[in-house]
Amino acid sequence: MNPLHTELVRLYFADPQHALLHDATRSPLLGADGHVRCAVLELARPADWSLLGAVWRGVQTDLDLPAPAIAINGADGYQLWFAWQQPLPAAEVTDWLQALCRRYLGAVPPARLHCWPGKATADDDPAPPLPPTLHPRSGQWSAFIAPDLAAVFADEPWLDRDPGLEAQAHLLGRLEGMKPQDFAKSWQLLQPVPLAPTPGASPAAPHFAAPQPSREGYPTDTPAAFLQAVMQDASAPLGLRVQAAAALLATR
Structure with missing residues (x-):
């Protein structure tokens, strides 16, 4: 595995011990048992870091959680990628995301938000592609980005070239997933x-x-x-x- 793939497995894959053996027809983010180790909150149409940045700061200062990764989706929005050290049922994570949106993004029209995992079935709501990847509509690159650069991408939330494996791996290498007690405490506060x-x-x-x-x-x-x-x-x-x-x- 290259350095970026190692970090993606460490943080987000549903079954990191079998990362190389996952079913090619199923996203590695969703386990065969319906458990996940990550969640994605996207705010788009338009991208607005002032709103999503408040969530990024709030989960750390209000809920005492590790910082989620920040990404641009390659077309029209920002994403927060949350990680857990142990798998959780997707339904529990869905409820947690909905509570998070109610707390911090209650005034945002639902059409601008996309949460994964969501209420739909796995087939109707596929897992988002892991950055970096080319967006199918814009032809531009999605990427993980540093917090101090997030506001720079408000008008153009994409890159016009591959951000590079080493740079992306370095960004993710600073992050840690939530511990079970982190999730329990934040759920109670929400x-x-x-x-x-x-x-x-x-x-x-x-x-x-x-x-x-x-x-x-x-x-x-x-x-x-x-x-x-x-x-x-x-x-x-x-x-x-x-x-x-x-x-x-x-x-x-």
């Missing part, structure tokens, strides 16, 4: 928290909890210790304490 009803008032619609920074004194040596501390913190919002309790139970 859940809607119902407001406490006011006596005599109609039930309030659910709202999304604002990202909460770790409080001083919370232990961070293990996820279980962190969740236990949140659950027992009487000053923390009740919704977060309930979420912490649910996440703690799920680990036992």
